Amino acid sequence: MMNKLILKALLLVLVLLLVSCAPKQKSITVDFGSVSPGTSVEKQGKKLTLTGTGIEVGQRLPETALVDAVSMQPINLQEFKGQVLLLSIVPSIDTKVCEAQTHYLGEEGDTLPSTVTRITISRDTPFAQLRFAEEANLTDIQYLSDYKEGSFGRSVGLLLDGPRLLARSVVIVDKQGIVRYIQVVPDITHLPDMEKAFLKAVEFAREP
Numbered sequence: 001m002m003n004k005l006i007l008k009a010l011l012l013v014l015v016l017l018l019v020s021c022a023p024k025q026k027s028i029t030v031d032f033g034s035v036s037p038g039t040s041v042e043k044q045g046k047k048l049t050l051t052g053t054g055i056e057v058g059q060r061l062p063e064t065a066l067v068d069a070v071s072m073q074p075i076n077l078q079e080f081k082g083q084v085l086l087l088s089i090v091p092s093i094d095t096k097v098c099e100a101q102t103h104y105l106g107e108e109g110d111t112l113p114s115t116v117t118r119i120t121i122s123r124d125t126p127f128a129q130l131r132f133a134e135e136a137n138l139t140d141i142q143y144l145s146d147y148k149e150g151s152f153g154r155s156v157g158l159l160l161d162g163p164r165l166l167a168r169s170v171v172i173v174d175k176q177g178i179v180r181y182i183q184v185v186p187d188i189t190h191l192p193d194m195e196k197a198f199l200k201a202v203e204f205a206r207e208p
Contacts, residue, residue: 028100031190034183038157041167042187050167054157060177062155069129069143078177083117085173086201090122091165093132097189104194106138113205123147123165170197174204
């Protein structure tokens with residue numbers, strides 16, 4: 001009996017040691033600042049130029065075709081009149097920060113009004129986007145790919161020169177097709193302020 005008690009005590013100590021020594025997950029920094037499209041961002045101190053014509057608040061999105069990950073059909077964002085578009089733009093969904101951003105959009109976004117359409121845009125192939133959506137169980141978001149030539153990224157000034165990926169950002173377009181909110185994260189290893197973006201989307205959804 002005593003031996004069993006000693007063995008249990010030793011096992012408990014071992015479990016506590018393993019838990020205390022396990023590496024802690026490093027939290028991802030949320031960035032509350034923004035830079036202008038068409039300027040530059042950083043990745044761990046390295047400057048990355050944003051190529052293309054920088055979009056501004058008050059303008060309409062340029063007419064460029066993205067590819068829907070499910071239907072593989074071209075999608076023009078100008079066709080979404082009457083809907084508030086919450087565009088979550090990520091460099092690649094197969095990275096830790098992009099995954100966290102997309103999970104927030106999908107899981108927390110269920111509380112948004114039905115007139116808010118949640119869209120993730122990246123340069124991943126449509127096949128990669130669809131695989132991610134199914135594996136992460138985030139199929140209630142629309143995934144659009146700019147994989148062909150990066151024409152969307154260039155048209156709004158969010159294409160990273162060098163890696164040719166999209167800069168981490170959030171863009172909100174109102175029901176009339178006008179850009180009302182932009183956050184381009186200054187360091188692409190940080191998360192955007194999704195909470196503020198959600199509040200803005202709700203605000204614009206209430207407008208006629």
